[in-house]
Amino acid sequence: MSFVHLHVHTQYSILDGQASIENLFNRAEELGMPGLAITDHGNMYGVKEFFKYAAKHPSVKPIIGCEIYVSKGDHRVKEKGYYHLILLAKNYNGYKNLMKIVSTGHLEGMYYKPRVSHEVIEKYHEDLICSSACMAGEIPRMILAGDIAGAEKAIEWHKRVFKDDYYLEVMLHKTEVPGLSLEVYEKEKEYDEVIFDLAEKHGVKVIATNDAHFVRKEDGPAHDRLICLTTNAYIDDPDRLRYTQQEYLKSEEEMAALFPGHPEVITNTLEICDKVESYSIDRGHVLPKFQIDPDFLADIDNQLEKYKDVIDAGRCDEKGNDRGEEFRYSVAFLCHLCYKGAHERYGETLNQETSERLDFELKTISRMGFPDYFLIVQDYIAAARAHGISVGPGRGSAAGSAVAYCLGITNLDPIKYDLLFERFLNPERVSMPDIDVDFDDDGRYRVIQYVQDHYGVDHVSHVITFGTMAAKGAIKDVARISRLPLDESNRLTKMIPDKPITVTETSEVELKEGEEPENGERVIEKDGKRYKIVKKDSDKKPTLKNCVKYVPELKNEYENGSPLVREVLNYALQLEGCIRQVGIHACAMIIGRGNLTDYIPITLGVDKATDQKVWVSQYEGSFIEDVGMLKMDFLGLRTLSIIKICLAEVKKRFGIDIDIEKIPIDDPKAYEIYSNGDTKSVFQFESPGMMEWLQKLHPERFEDLIAMNALYRPGPMDYIPSFVARKRGEEPITYDLPAMEEFLKETYGVTVYQEQVMLISQKVAGFSKGKADKLRKAMGKKKIDILQSLYNDFIEGGKKNGHPEDVLKKIWKDWEKFASYAFNKSHATCYAWVSYQTGWLKAHYPSEFQAANLSMNKNNMAEIQAIMADCKKHRIKVLNPDVNESESNFTVNKNGDIRFGMGGMKGFGANIVDAIVAEREANGSFKDIYDFCERMAGIVNRKAMESLVYAGALDSFGIERSRYFLIGSDGLQFLDELLNYASVTKKNAEDDAASLFGDAEELKAEKPEPPAMVGEADLLELLKKEKDMVGMYLSDHPLKRYEFELETFTSCRLSELDDLVTECEREHRQQKVFIAGFITSTEVKTSRTGKPFAKTTLEDFSGTYELALFGKDYETFMPYLTEHTAIFVEGEIKEAYFSKSDDKEKTTNAPYKFRVKKISLLGNIGDALLSGFTIELSTPMVSADFRKHLMSVVKASKGTVPFSILLSDPKTQYVIEFQSRKYQVAVTADFISEIKNLGLRYKVLRKTLV
Secondary structure, three states, X not given: OOOOEOOEOOOOOOOOOOOOHHHHHHHHHHOOOOEEEEOOEOOOOOHHHHHXXXXXXXXXXXXXEEEEEEEOOOOOOOOOOEEEEEEEEOOHHHHHHHHHHHHHHHHHOEEOEEEEOHHHHHHOOOOEEEEOOOOOEHHHHHHHOOOHHHHHHHHHHHHHHHHHHEEEEEOOOOOOOOOOOOHHHHHHHHHHHHHHHHHHHHOOEEXXXXXXXXXXXXXXXXXXXXXXHHHOOOOOOOOOOOOOOOOEOOOHHHHHHHOOOOOHHHHHHHHHHHHOOOOOOOOOOOOOOOOOOHHHHOOHHHHHHHXXXXXXXXXXXXXXXXXXXXXXXXXXXXXXXXXXXXXXHHOOOOOHHHHHHHHHHHHHHHHHOOHHHHHHHHHHHHHHHHOOOXXXXXXXXXXXXXXXXXXXXXXXXXXOOOOOOHHHOOOOOOOOOOOOEEEOHHHHHHHHHHHHHHHOHHHEEEEEEEEEOOHHHHHHHHHHHOOOOHHHHHHHHHOOOOOOEEEEEEEEEEOOOOOOOOOOOOXXXXXXXXXXXXXXXXXXXXXXXXXXXXXXXXXXXXXHOOHHHHHHHHHHHHHOOOEEEEEEEEEEEEEOOOOHXXXXXXXXXXXXXXXXXXXXXXXXXXXHHHHOOEEEEEEEOHHHHHHHHHHHHHHHHHOOOOOHHHOOOOOHHHHHHHHOOOOOOOOOOOOHHHHHXXXXXXXXXXXXXXXXXXXXXXXXXXXXXXXXXXXXXXXXXXXXXXXXXXXXXXXXXXXXXXXXXXXXXXXXXXXXHHHHHHHHHHHHOOOHHHHHHOHHHHHHHHHHOOOOHHHHHHHHHHHHHHOOOOEOHHHHHHHHHHHHHHHHHHHHOHHHHHHHHHHHOOOOHHHHHHHHHHHHHOXXXXXXXXXXXXXXXXXXXXXXXXXXXXXXXXXXXXXXXHHXXXXXXXXXXXXXXXXXXXXXXXXXXXXXXXXXXXXXXXXXXXXXXXXXXXXXXXXXXXXHHHHHHHHHHHHHHHHHHHOOOOOOHHHOOOOOOOOOOOOOOOHHHHHHHHHHHHXXXXXXXXXXXXXXHHHHHOOOOHHHHHHHHHHHHHHOOOEEEEEEEEEEEEEEEEOOOOOEEEEEEEEOOOOEEEEEEOHHHHHHHHHHOOOOOEEEEEEEEEEOOOOOOOOOOOOOOOOEEEEEEEEEEHHHHHHHHEEEEEEXXXXXXXXXXXXXXXXXXXXXXXXXXXXXXXXXOOOOOOEEEEEEEEEEEOOOHHHHHHHHHOOOEEEEEEOOOO
């Protein structure tokens, strides 16, 4: 006898079940159980994974089910109260009905839980087995409520619907946790006894279940903590929800011991298992039907004859079944559109290469059965372009398809750039082409809307994602419920690296015949074979399991930390990887032939972009194709939006339309951008490292950009120096075999792309297209075992073609290394083209390009600051908002200056922005502040006016910002007088028609005069208000006068200080740090011991940092901590305190902090830290005017820093240094600016900071 668990929750019962499906099957097989069910709460999220692991455990039959929620009335009515019910699918039809029931709950009955009514259950009951569930089931609840008649009525209803496939369920959970209540056990005993009686009375069989939520008994405490996370309760809270910790996968013996008088409850589970058929839910592709143009169908007979060869290639599927009439029509229409596009792309006469390529690809598409796929993709891309939505040139390997190019799916000629679509190379690889498409950010959602409208809302869904507990999150969560102090929790999580952990591992590698070890590698012999001992660095994912093994600090905490720390890490390890929440895939979409609930279970989600409820699959993306669904990625690419906005700005300013797809690909000015490393905001090329290599490479052709895009990533970066040196002629271009030159010439003999390897393997070793694709896939997926299986084929094939064996082995060895980073040329080419478009725009329309980037990053202040710095470098002004020039986004005025968009002002309503712009466009610019107030009366209220003043949007009217808040002649602030004036003027205008006196002069409101300034405006306060409104200083900056000091004397930007502290803590090293900034606030507080301390916020151009000063530091430095003061801080990163490593109750590693050592006024730091200032000039520069100008600059900057001149003569090569005895200078930002304006370079001599 054996037993089958039929009520089992996996971790897809989110934050309730802790059992991983893999572990469940391992345990079920270990216990010798013939079957195992999945019955997660209200969903089928885990079904595909369940089947996946079932295939690895053939002795355990998978039973698909769900614990559904049953409403007490109409499930569409939002009312509380529901019952649990277990449903199990007997076969594929039962599975389909289960999908219908579960989907209905999510789509129609969601109210806290996805509920369905009895009517829905009855409608889809066929081929389903039903059991009465746990204590929350309808029958147990009625029994416990004393409603026996109600329970009997419910039994009869279920028996009538499900007949012999209805079972009553009993369970017992007697806790063994000390002090835990036995209430659950007592109630289960109570209703179990009645169930046995009712079962006998009504002729219903009974099964025993255990409502399993975790796998093994010892997993109970970890599951208990999971429940604490779910209910947001502390582990020591006596009133929290607690399970009995008996809810695990018990053995047959344990289950039988619960019901010794009823052995049938064990055997009945086997009866159910036998009722369940073995079936698969995977199926062939069910593509949507594409609606073919009726005009084309009118001539279908001729079209079928015209494209007969292509149709015949796929007339029958792989099993020999005729694919039918609709398929033949689709193939013909695909051919029609393809050749129509080909003539548009290549001209009326196609050359042999193009004709053969298209014929081959079309026949491959036909043979694989995917004509509708290509038709659907080209359809929504064409619709996108027709609606003004930007579409990327292609993405991934699909850009290697000539058919896709002719259909307009991609926009780069694959023949011209030698691109391959590997799906077409291997006839045995019948899988979806997987064409991903980039759209501009806003347009993406309009394309999705088009697809829904065109194919039907119930035919389209998004794809679900599952968020799991990562290492840091698991520690933080368990620490919180365990009451581990936050500082301790943060200290532990900081030990988790953000990047993979590099570990040196030793392995034994068999030596091939004739192969000798290198670099002194040790050799051993085993079973007559020779092996070399290889040490290799490998990257391990920074999981908690790996961290406690490979990160010394965390390993020490795990083994030797305080008891609470060890406990937290132990349970965090057990909970890591548990599913925590569901989400929606950012770009994946499913398009079905019919209502998707006929094919997959569906839930609802909220689209972040539209805030609307949308259909979402219950299976995640990697499983969608298995069940026959068509999945496509609709990606939003921010760069396309930037290009689109930029082109609109160009049109507005210059009145020209630019087709970005037709810009010259050999534009010298564009390549200067790359050669100069001036690639900030240039797509894919803007990292500092890339900029450095571009300056060395000096790219002059598009192929160089493609190669750099592929090379600049971990792994291939090792080849960049050789690639650059060969391009510059500093290293000879060589090829291992002459036959390789054809494919490696464009990359100077360096292997860069997967496609190069595929083509070389075919030419050198005679690989078939299919075998070449296998080689590519092995490289792309890092399948080293598959790669090795092709080794002999390559060597023997190469030898057969007359190539030396030693050279072939050398090539293969290079490929083995290449396999770790092999990149797809098609993808690199497409993104290099998008990059080139951005580089071209930056070169020719810099202001418009920068404005577009600012608009697309207006909510990312760090990026805005970086773009602003690039604007400053290119001498592009970014001006304050202005009611006469600004729109919602950043724009460019007629002078080429960028105007800050009013939409970027904090708290300033979009409706007001739209109203200002609309009024300005309808009736012209605002003449003065009075005209503005009159025309915007009733729309712009006082708060909005105040925002406009502080943002500088009214500066163009010539009234200083401070004067708006001075008291005017009416005893009110001038701002209020303006609003009153505008209100009266508006009312008078409305009353004019009814007035006996018309617009009599004496009734007109008098314009208030701006109050005169008294003293000087508080510039710092105004700048603070400006920053509050627009997120940054625009008109000026409090630190602008200290730019030289910040650049010369600081070692770290404030925004980088926290990261530097973390780095020092991880590496256990101290470091001296010099920072500077402007004090924006200082708050004096009192500690719990009654001692004062201060918290000061310091700000520089990059961001802010909070300094906390206690004790003597507070007494010493408090005089410097006045608001609006610029200070220079010398400090050190070191341990916050000394820890006792022998005290296990205390932490063994103290956290690191930045400690202040000295504070000085930033304005005095130059004199204190500079030992000299030298300017460099050459004799041709020296003239009377130059000397006069230089002396005036030096005299105007008198100070205490020694001044000298380094004079060089180009003819004689003499260099002479002149030390001035008469002049010493004050080195300030103004002085540096004047020196630069003279075209001079300079050197500063710094005193050593200690």
